[in-house]
Amino acid sequence: MNPILSVGIRILRKGGKVDMKCVICKKGETRNGKVTVTLERGGSTIVFKRVPANICANCGEEFVDEKTTSGLLKSAEEAMKAGVQVDIREYMAA
Numbered sequence: 812m813n814p815i816l817s818v819g820i821r822i823l824r825k826g827g828k829v830d831m832k833c834v835i836c837k838k839g840e841t842r843n844g845k846v847t848v849t850l851e852r853g854g855s856t857i858v859f860k861r862v863p864a865n866i867c868a869n870c871g872e873e874f875v876d877e878k879t880t881s882g883l884l885k886s887a888e889e890a891m892k893a894g895v896q897v898d899i900r901e902y903m904a905a
Contacts, residue, residue: 831865831874833867833869833870833872834872834874835867835870835872836867836869836870836872838869838870839867839868839869839870839872840867840868840869841865841866841867841868841874842865842866842868843863843864843865843866844863844864844865844866845861845862845863845864846862846864846866846873846875847859847860847861847862848862848875848883848902850883850884850887852887852891853891854896855887855890855891855895855896855897856896856897856898857886857887857890857891857895857897857898857900858898858899858900859883859886859900859901859902860899860900860901860902861901861902862875862879862883862902863875863876863879863902863904864876864879879902879904882904883902886900
């Protein structure tokens with residue numbers, strides 16, 4: 812069972828820039844920013860700080876893209892297999 816993580820699904824490309832309408836409030840536009848992602852499973856808690864994301868200017872919902880999400884889940888899975896119970900990491904792109 813994978814932990815829950817928001818992933819943006821409506822991405823529009825305009826002049827090379829990625830813009831996205833919030834799928835939660837349907838009113839706000841998202842802006843690039845950094846967020847903290849916490850993943851918990853089976854007694855393990857892994858926290859990733861400064862993860863790149865799109866953040867809705869209206870409701871604050873955070874959207875992490877698929878590539879970043881995949882990397883976070885892989886890193887967290889490796890930590891859990893190594894027996895890590897609590898870990899706080901600075902996000903580093905692969």
